[in-house]
Amino acid sequence: MSHTPTPPTPQGNAATPKPTLAGVRVRQRKGAAKATAKLDPEGFRDSLLLHLALVPEPPTVSALVDKLLAAGATLELLKYYEQLFEVLFIGGLLQPGGSYLDDKRSPVYVLQPASEHDAPTDGGEVFNPVTGMVETLKRVMQRFKYLQKPLEENFLPDILGYLPKWEPAQRAKFAEAVALLIVEVGISPKCLLTLTRDHVVKDNVSLNFLTAFAKTYLSKQNMDHLGLTFRRSGLKDIALTVPHQTRSRKQVEDHFKAEGLPQVAEWYTKMAMNESKEDLVQNIVRMINDEEPVDQILEQLQTGQAEKPVPDTDMVDWIWQALMKSFDWSARPDQIDAAMVQHITTYAPLLEAFANGAKAEVTLINAVQVYCYTDTRLLKTFPHILKVLYNKDCVSDQAIIYWHQKGAKPNGKQHFLKMTEAMVKFLEEQDSDEE
Known part of the structure; x- marks a missing residue:
């Protein structure tokens, strides 16, 4: 009678116990022992x-x-x-x-x-x-x-x-x-x-x-x-x-x-003023980009001013910066002058509402001067912008004359004074005639 051999148990099978060494204790690594030790x-x-x-x-x-x-x-x-x-x-x-x-x-x-x-140390303190x-x-x-x-x-x-x-x-x-x-x-x-x-x-x-x-x-x-x-x-x-x-x-x-x-x-x-400035500038830019009517933008600015008053000198400066940020600079270089004049003409009521008093008016002129000096694309546009601001009652003749005589910023001062000589002379003669 033939006998079928039993196949060998595969190595590693659970049925085969692993060899052990009786009486030997496996030592734990020092770091592992510390980590597992009870606090x-x-x-x-x-x-x-x-x-x-x-x-x-x-x-x-x-x-x-x-x-x-x-x-x-x-x-x-x-x-x-x-x-x-x-x-x-x-x-x-x-x-x-x-x-x-x-x-x-x-x-x-x-x-x-x-x-x-309360006793002194060696140093006597x-x-x-x-x-x-x-x-x-x-x-x-x-x-x-x-x-x-x-x-x-x-x-x-x-x-x-x-x-x-x-x-x-x-x-x-x-x-x-x-x-x-x-x-x-x-x-x-x-x-x-x-x-x-x-x-x-x-x-x-x-x-x-x-x-x-x-x-x-x-x-x-x-x-x-x-x-x-x-x-x-x-x-x-x-x-x-x-x-x-x-x-x-x-x-x-x-x-x-x-x-x-x-x-x-x-x-x-x-710091609080800087935060208010950033918020206001961003809001104006957003409203202009969304093509909201000028009167609605002005209403929101006046509401905000009533809730959190900001000095007019700061307001006109911030509004001017917002107008520059919202301007479409993609126009051809020879068309930027006309486009900027149109942009300022459209949104001049925002400036006029807060340009209250000589100090705010001169601040506005200086803001325009510094910006035109910084962005050389507007160097020749400065007198045209100033004329728009005057025609739209944002700045008075007295503010312009004061700025020209002793209120201008040092940034490109001589250049801008020379460019506005004719305008200032006209305003001075007009004042003289009225007197």
Whole structure:
């Protein structure tokens, strides 16, 4: 009787057990072991406090730096960055909601009452918890560079959300620390965006924090530098730190003037005006391109002026810029002069409505002069534009004569004065005849 052989089991089949070595433990890589280890925030805090407990009294920056560098050699600072910064800034661990987890405190931290360190240091000065800790962090982060990113991207934006739970004096201290970290350590100012959250804005918490921040910042840098920091932070409008019910441009200006920061108020006014200018110019260009009737465009401008008043000198300048942006420059070079005159003639009522008074009229003439000097295609067109503005009652004869005698801008001044000599002479003779 024939016997059919059983086919061999394929290699790797589940039926075949893999060989094992009894009693051998596979070692895990050190990095993998750390990554999978259970978080122990309180254990890290306790170990860190043991290092800080060795800082002498009164503390010094050098002693603090030495102890933190020593702690970094044995503790996982990056893994427990949140607990590290809570100890150094707040003094202890926080639980969700912002209250302290327990009574354990660091011997030195940013929000520490100054009276706790009233003894002078070796240099003869009392240790300042704010400036001392900022200098300490600066030196420590020069050694452990990996700590800066979690500080500026995670810790500070989150911790600023707890400002309403702190006392005013603590907020002021933290504002000072954040300003110094940005100016002297070079951290990103994006944490300031937290100040626009509704619960932080309430009760002027954000506004007062920003005020203390600005005072410290301006003690180290100028207003232009601070303005650049505001833009880099994403905080495009500092009015967002004012409670909704009182939020206005005037409220912002009055607040900073009252706080002894007129340069902030002036900077804000300028920024707000620039924003208004961009919006107005864009709206006029859009309406002209959509071929909306001139009277409808003027009605919208007057409505906007009633809601948010803008000086007439600015209005005529902005309207002029909008007219230039909306002009069709595709015409042949020899036809641009006539096309521009027609364009200004059509939309002159927009200028006439806001050219109220000699100052606004001279401002308008100068705006035309500077533009014609900048765009050489209009160098020869200037007297024709000026004539249209005069005929359409946008500018008076007295404004033109004043501009010609002593009000012209230096941009191509002699060229434009010579081109308008005949017109000015005519206006002067006309005035003489009327007298």
